[in-house]
Amino acid sequence: MCGTDSPASINKGSLTSANGNGTRSPTCSSDRVLNLEQGDPSVFQSYWSKMEDKCTMVISGSQLMSYISDFTTLCWFMEPEFQEAVRRLHRVVGNAVVDDRYIVVGTGSTQLYQAALYALTSPGGPEPVSIVSAAPYYSAYPEETDYLRSRLYKWAGDAYEFDKNGTGPYIEVVNSPNNPDGTLREAVVKNRGDEGKLIHDLAYYWPQYTPIIRPADHDIMTFTFSKSTGHAGSRIGWAVVKDKEIARKMSKFIEMSTLGVSKDSQQRAAKIMGVICDGYKNFKSDELFFEHTRRVMAERWERLRQVVDRNQVFSLPKYPKQYCLFSGELIEPYPGFAWLEAKEEEEEIDSQKVLRGCIKVQGRTGSRFGVAQKYVRVSLLSNEEVFNQFLERLSTIKSISNGH
Amino acid sequence: MCGTDSPASINKGSLTSANGNGTRSPTCSSDRVLNLEQGDPSVFQSYWSKMEDKCTMVISGSQLMSYISDFTTLCWFMEPEFQEAVRRLHRVVGNAVVDDRYIVVGTGSTQLYQAALYALTSPGGPEPVSIVSAAPYYSAYPEETDYLRSRLYKWAGDAYEFDKNGTGPYIEVVNSPNNPDGTLREAVVKNRGDEGKLIHDLAYYWPQYTPIIRPADHDIMTFTFSKSTGHAGSRIGWAVVKDKEIARKMSKFIEMSTLGVSKDSQQRAAKIMGVICDGYKNFKSDELFFEHTRRVMAERWERLRQVVDRNQVFSLPKYPKQYCLFSGELIEPYPGFAWLEAKEEEEEIDSQKVLRGCIKVQGRTGSRFGVAQKYVRVSLLSNEEVFNQFLERLSTIKSISNGH
Numbered sequence: 001m002c003g004t005d006s007p008a009s010i011n012k013g014s015l016t017s018a019n020g021n022g023t024r025s026p027t028c029s030s031d032r033v034l035n036l037e038q039g040d041p042s043v044f045q046s047y048w049s050k051m052e053d054k055c056t057m058v059i060s061g062s063q064l065m066s067y068i069s070d071f072t073t074l075c076w077f078m079e080p081e082f083q084e085a086v087r088r089l090h091r092v093v094g095n096a097v098v099d100d101r102y103i104v105v106g107t108g109s110t111q112l113y114q115a116a117l118y119a120l121t122s123p124g125g126p127e128p129v130s131i132v133s134a135a136p137y138y139s140a141y142p143e144e145t146d147y148l149r150s151r152l153y154k155w156a157g158d159a160y161e162f163d164k165n166g167t168g169p170y171i172e173v174v175n176s177p178n179n180p181d182g183t184l185r186e187a188v189v190k191n192r193g194d195e196g197k198l199i200h201d202l203a204y205y206w207p208q209y210t211p212i213i214r215p216a217d218h219d220i221m222t223f224t225f226s227k228s229t230g231h232a233g234s235r236i237g238w239a240v241v242k243d244k245e246i247a248r249k250m251s252k253f254i255e256m257s258t259l260g261v262s263k264d265s266q267q268r269a270a271k272i273m274g275v276i277c278d279g280y281k282n283f284k285s286d287e288l289f290f291e292h293t294r295r296v297m298a299e300r301w302e303r304l305r306q307v308v309d310r311n312q313v314f315s316l317p318k319y320p321k322q323y324c325l326f327s328g329e330l331i332e333p334y335p336g337f338a339w340l341e342a343k344e345e346e347e348e349i350d351s352q353k354v355l356r357g358c359i360k361v362q363g364r365t366g367s368r369f370g371v372a373q374k375y376v377r378v379s380l381l382s383n384e385e386v387f388n389q390f391l392e393r394l395s396t397i398k399s400i401s402n403g404h
Numbered sequence: 405m406c407g408t409d410s411p412a413s414i415n416k417g418s419l420t421s422a423n424g425n426g427t428r429s430p431t432c433s434s435d436r437v438l439n440l441e442q443g444d445p446s447v448f449q450s451y452w453s454k455m456e457d458k459c460t461m462v463i464s465g466s467q468l469m470s471y472i473s474d475f476t477t478l479c480w481f482m483e484p485e486f487q488e489a490v491r492r493l494h495r496v497v498g499n500a501v502v503d504d505r506y507i508v509v510g511t512g513s514t515q516l517y518q519a520a521l522y523a524l525t526s527p528g529g530p531e532p533v534s535i536v537s538a539a540p541y542y543s544a545y546p547e548e549t550d551y552l553r554s555r556l557y558k559w560a561g562d563a564y565e566f567d568k569n570g571t572g573p574y575i576e577v578v579n580s581p582n583n584p585d586g587t588l589r590e591a592v593v594k595n596r597g598d599e600g601k602l603i604h605d606l607a608y609y610w611p612q613y614t615p616i617i618r619p620a621d622h623d624i625m626t627f628t629f630s631k632s633t634g635h636a637g638s639r640i641g642w643a644v645v646k647d648k649e650i651a652r653k654m655s656k657f658i659e660m661s662t663l664g665v666s667k668d669s670q671q672r673a674a675k676i677m678g679v680i681c682d683g684y685k686n687f688k689s690d691e692l693f694f695e696h697t698r699r700v701m702a703e704r705w706e707r708l709r710q711v712v713d714r715n716q717v718f719s720l721p722k723y724p725k726q727y728c729l730f731s732g733e734l735i736e737p738y739p740g741f742a743w744l745e746a747k748e749e750e751e752e753i754d755s756q757k758v759l760r761g762c763i764k765v766q767g768r769t770g771s772r773f774g775v776a777q778k779y780v781r782v783s784l785l786s787n788e789e790v791f792n793q794f795l796e797r798l799s800t801i802k803s804i805s806n807g808h
Contacts, residue, residue, distance in 0.1 A: 035475070038471060038472070040470050040471050040472060041469065042469065042470060044469070045466050045469055046466075048464075048465035048466035048469070049465075049466040051465050051466075052464045052465055052466065054465070055464065055465025055466075056462060056463065056464050056465065057461075057462070057463045057464075057668070058460060058461070058462050059460065059461045059463075059672060060452075060456045060459065060460050060461075061452040061453075061455050061456055061458070061459025061460065061676060061679070062449050062450075062452035062453040062455075062456065062459075064635075064637040064638065065445065065446065065448070065449055065452070065634055065635050065636060065637050066444050066446060066636060066637050067442060067444050067630070067636040067637060068442070068444060071439070107511050107639075107661075107662040107665075107666070108662055108663050108664075110660075110661070110662055110663045111661065111662045114661070118551070118552065122551070124553055140660075143660055144660055147522070147526070147657070147660045148522065148552050148554045148556060149528055149554055149555035149556050150552045150553055150554055150555075151553035151554075151555065152552060152553050226471070230469055231468075231469050232469060232470060232471040233468040233469050233470050233471060233664075233666075233667035233668070234468065234666055234667065234668050235511075235662055235663065235664055235665065235666045235667075236666075253551070256514075256544075256547055256548055256551045257511075257514070257515065257518070257661065257662075258511040258512055258514055258515045258639055258661075258662065259512050259514045259639065260512075260637075260639055261511075261639065262511070262637075262638055262639045262640075262666035262668065262669040263637035263638065263639075264461070264637070264638050264666065264668040264669045264672050265666040265668045265669060268463060268668050272465060275465070
């Protein structure tokens with residue numbers, strides 16, 4: 001029961017306040033809001049803490065100073081070591097075809113999404129191209145598509161709706177496994193001849209989140225360091241691209257947008273990917289990266305499902321077991337987010353408000369993902385202390401209707 | 405005389421080809437093209453080589469993993485250490501007012517230019533706002549303004565022309581010292597009431613390039629790590645902003661564009677700026693950064709002017725000496741680029757083609773900067789070997805008209 005709690009005012013700083021020592025660390029006292037709105041991948045930090053020595057990056061004052069990495073290549077600001085590490089990682093994991101494909105580095109997959117829109121639509125026609133994705137879609141797509149009011153493209157919402165009633169040229173973004181709901185997806189819009197193009201956002205197509213059902217082999221696939229290894233602060237993403245001209249245009253976009261991508265972070269990503277791959281080559285680590293992180297995610301999901309089943313207020317998606325080529329086992333998906341749906345019959349229930357008001361947990365409302373506000377997305381990628389607090393608080397909700 | 409040389413085909417890779425050891429190093433054999441088109445700041449590398457120990461950046465595998473630096477601040481992805489270092493550096497140099505100003509970090513000043521356009525024009529009206537800059541203007545502005553065909557803003561060319569004939573809301577970009585011609589500038593468009601807004605691009609307003617004539621104090625000022633210390637590969641820039649709402653919108657732009665800025669590079673920039681400032685505090689360095697780099701630039705300009713004066717084919721701008729608050733002396737500007745103007749009377753002379761065809765030096769034509777092609781911009785920021793080769797080759801040109 002939580003009827004007496006009034007929704008606290010939003011305090012985004014609750015998890016990153018400075019303590020007396022001048023360092024920033026999470027705090028979890030019961031009167032503070034748990035910010036689980038973003039998918040900040042702190043869960044993987046403990047693994048990397050144990051690997052310190054192997055992964056330490058050292059850069060002297062005179063290294064990596066030039067804009068240019070290799071002017072003879074299409075993506076001239078990409079460090080060769082980074083490209084090599086990306087190809088090697090995909091070969092080890094088997095989640096994407098990289099032979100005879102172009103790699104383009106970006107400042108996170110956020111920039112690569114926009115680079116792909118530019119590459120597929122420029123120089124542009126009289127009308128902007130419609131950009132669609134099946135609801136519930138990643139909440140950042142609409143804003144990232146429309147903030148500059150481009151004449152090249154415009155956000156057109158739910159791909160199912162566009163399939164029924166939309167017309168004209170379009171790009172469908174296929175996010176698989178999907179953020180927020182964790183489902184493995186395929187394109188939705190059908191039978192449009194050559195009017196449609198696809199971008200596959202595969203940020204979460206890694207063994208800690210999902211069975212690897214096949215090596216993905218699409219025209220444009222984007223990945224990110226943030227979700228693969230947990231290093232969000234480095235802002236590194238990459239695209240695997242079939243067509244040379246598309247890869248060239250994506251590189252050109254990044255040149256015009258940011259004149260390249262941090263070399264410091266590219267080198268750090270190459271190093272960390274290399275440590276992961278070396279682990280699989282030598283089998284010397286106590287626990288290999290994807291095995292460790294999959295185990296942590298599996299434990300979190302098991303505990304989460306117990307709490308959700310017990311209090312009967314929300315439901316979670318059920319995922320089928322599928323054969324994972326990476327592990328060689330039939331396994332379940334363990335998405336990075338809990339996609340909670342209120343069980344009450346009323347469609348108007350605002351689950352974000354319920355979580356916020358009743359247990360001071362900040363999630364993100366379903367309406368941001370193009371569906372009803374009875375859904376709310378909650379990050380499962382926090383550190384252990386915050387995750388434990390979340391479960392503890394969630395277990396105290398016994399009824400939504402008493403909650404507001 | 406170079407009449408017998410035929411223009412070689414463009415080979416952008418000429419300076420970054422792989423050698424037998426698998427490392428990339430510049431090569432300067434006389435049949436290779438010297439690429440001096442970009443302003444890659446290799447000239448400062450030798451200084452940083454001598455400072456190795458002090459500037460070495462060490463990042464363990466578990467550090468800097470979060471998206472978030474400090475959610476209580478407006479620019480939540482900015483590392484507090486970076487912000488502190490930026491303010492300290494400006495206070496040491498005296499080139500900008502930073503007290504009671506907001507700092508916004510960006511992926512180079514390229515991204516901050518676009519963030520400023522967004523902040524000053526969104527949500528936007530029926531017509532795009534005109535973006536102007538006095539010719540010769542930085543060659544990247546037109547492309548960076550127009551590549552997404554935004555309805556918020558559009559490139560409208562030369563500010564002098566707009567002052568005479570342009571109408572409606574506008575933003576003038578004041579680049580001072582100006583790239584390509586090195587002049588200290590003020591706004592050109594006058595008497596428009598509140599229709600106009602300003603962005604000051606102060607990438608080169610540092611003591612190695614120009615006298616610091618006053619602490620700059622404009623509404624939006626952008627700076628970059630690339631040109632201040634020479635670390636272009638880190639893609640770090642910052643804006644100093646008076647108005648809170650503008651700073652907030654610029655941060656929002658960077659959030660939507662790249663979801664923050666590499667923390668690895670922010671921390672590296674903080675460290676290197678700290679080493680520079682410590683030098684001025686302790687006076688222990690053999691030679692302090694700005695004194696060293698100013699001396700190198702002064703020597704290059706002296707040698708360049710000798711060659712240019714001797715062969716009487718091109719002319720260079722003359723810059724007045726001005727009192728520099730930083731050095732306490734009357735000094736000349738030493739811009740990062742040579743802005744060469746062909747002395748021949750014909751306006752149609754293509755100086756880029758002359759340099760390319762006669763001496764295999766790749767510059768950038770004046771037409772890219774909105775002026776006649778008798779002008780060509782050549783980078784003076786290359787490493788010593790390339791700069792020496794450039795002067796050697798330039799000294800062989802005796803006549804343009806025989807050159808094509």
